[in-house]
Amino acid sequence: MDKTVLITGSSRGIGKETALYLAKNGYDIVLHCNSNIKNAEETAALIHECGRRTRILQFNIADREQCKKILTDDIKTHGIYYGVILNAGIAKDNVFPAMEDNEWDDVINTNLNGFYNVLKPIVMPMISARIKGRIITMSSVSGLAGNRGQVNYSASKAGIIGATKSLALELAKRGITVNCVAPGVIETDMTQDLPAEEVKKIIPMKRFGQAKEVASLINYLMSQDATYITGQVISVNGGLYL
Numbered sequence: 001m002d003k004t005v006l007i008t009g010s011s012r013g014i015g016k017e018t019a020l021y022l023a024k025n026g027y028d029i030v031l032h033c034n035s036n037i038k039n040a041e042e043t044a045a046l047i048h049e050c051g052r053r054t055r056i057l058q059f060n061i062a063d064r065e066q067c068k069k070i071l072t073d074d075i076k077t078h079g080i081y082y083g084v085i086l087n088a089g090i091a092k093d094n095v096f097p098a099m100e101d102n103e104w105d106d107v108i109n110t111n112l113n114g115f116y117n118v119l120k121p122i123v124m125p126m127i128s129a130r131i132k133g134r135i136i137t138m139s140s141v142s143g144l145a146g147n148r149g150q151v152n153y154s155a156s157k158a159g160i161i162g163a164t165k166s167l168a169l170e171l172a173k174r175g176i177t178v179n180c181v182a183p184g185v186i187e188t189d190m191t192q193d194l195p196a197e198e199v200k201k202i203i204p205m206k207r208f209g210q211a212k213e214v215a216s217l218i219n220y221l222m223s224q225d226a227t228y229i230t231g232q233v234i235s236v237n238g239g240l241y242l
Contacts, residue, residue, distance in 0.1 A: 002053075005134075005222065006030040006081045008061055008118060009088025011039035013188035014138070017211035018085060018218050019043055023050040025219055030074070030081065031056045032088065061088050061114035062106075071121040080125045083134040083222050086118060089156075093149045104152045111156035115163050123171070132175035134222050137164045139182040139233065145241040157182075161233055168231030177230040179221050183214050184237025204239030 005022055009015040011033040019029045020043070029047050031054055033040040040056045047054040055078075059070045075081075089111045092103040115137065126133050142150050143157025161180055168178035185191055185199055187208040200206050214236050220226055221234075 002028055003082035004028040004030060004053075004078070005083035005085060006032065006057075006122075007085040007087055008032040008114070009034075010085075011036045011043055014183065014186060014211045014214050015085075015087040016043050018087065018215040019054075020046055020050070021212065021215035021219055022222065023047045023052040023054070026052070027083070027222070028053040030054070030078075033058055034060050034088070061118055062110045064113070064117045067117040068121045071118065075122070075125050080129045080131060081122065081133065082131060083136070084119065084122055085218060086115060086135075086137045086160075088114060089138065091150070091153045093153065095149050096151045099152065107152040108156050108159075111153070112159045112163075115160055119167070123167075126176060127171075127174055130174075132227070133177075134226075135167070135171075135176065135178040136218055136221055137178070137180045139164075139180050141182060141184045141235065141237050141240055144182055144233070144235065164233070165231050172230055175227075177221070177226065179226075179230060180233040181214060181217060181221075182233055182235045182237070184209055184235065184240040186211055186214060186236075202240065203237075207238065209236055209238055 005027045007015050007019050010019045010031045023029050031040050031044055037058060044054045044056055057070055057074060059066045092107050094103055137160050139160045140157040142154045143161055146154045164178055164180040171178055185208050187210055217236055
């Protein structure tokens with residue numbers, strides 16, 4: 001049976017790499033973007049080259065009504081997803097005394113409220129279809145250990161961990177696993193402006209991670225080999241803050 005996976009924030013970075021990795025491993029992919037439709041279309045073309053089906057949904061995960069309408073319509077048209085990967089998120093870093101209200105609100109509304117906004121229209125149809133599916137959320141090393149200048153981001157990513165663990169308990173009897181992946185410093189366009197040599201000094205492995213290293217873990221958690229793994233937070237961080 002073909003299995004379809006929805007990946008939010010899949011037009012670039014870890015989301016794009018995960019979409020391609022899963023496509024190469026036999027999954028059909030529902031791509032998502034907020035504004036960069038061109039990148040999403042380029043990713044879709046690469047998925048087609050893998051011989052898999054794909055389509056693109058465009059919406060803002062911070063917009064509850066928009067999420068509900070687009071996801072509900074997509075499920076009615078194409079059926080429920082086997083897996084959902086909540087990868088989309090934003091960062092607006094600033095030291096707390098200088099943090100603006102919108103920097104706090106935008107990050108919480110996108111990263112944490114996005115968890116609710118995306119999953120709420122999906123979970124009940126997944127239960128009703130009796131699909132023993134997979135839900136994977138994305139936290140961060142900042143959600144586990146905190147980080148200077150990221151009180152807002154760390155709060156949102158720590159909240160995702162708590163929500164993931166609670167949802168895992170609720171869905172376990174349905175055979176739906178819910179796990180969280182917490183990347184460290186991964187080489188993407190979001191980290192390209194970091195002082196690389198300085199950052200590497202605090203990473204025990206002395207290098208940035210690769211998006212493929214995160215994608216391969218997600219691929220495992222999606223597989224039948226991971227049926228008994230749920231409610232877990234798994235870090236991909238080269239030993240950072242362990």
